[in-house]
Amino acid sequence: MTAAPRAIGSGFTTGLHPDYHANTVEVSKIEFDKLARITQLVYETRVRIANLDHAPVRDNKGPRAGRHTE
Numbered sequence: 001m002t003a004a005p006r007a008i009g010s011g012f013t014t015g016l017h018p019d020y021h022a023n024t025v026e027v028s029k030i031e032f033d034k035l036a037r038i039t040q041l042v043y044e045t046r047v048r049i050a051n052l053d054h055a056p057v058r059d060n061k062g063p064r065a066g067r068h069t070e
Helices: 032-050
Strands: none
Touching: none
16 A cells, blocks of 8 residues: 555545534444445545546535635
């Protein structure tokens, strides 16, 4: 595996849940199979990005579309 020449940010979320950052969260509520699948997805995505032979291209269709443009 090679390293990307610059840091590339990415975000993944499955959304919020009622126990998010609350003192009501407990281990029995963790869906470990789902956690493993998401972890593998994030890992494989980041490895593919890091090993591209070109810089990733932004499609400008996300929530920051038009930011810093006139």
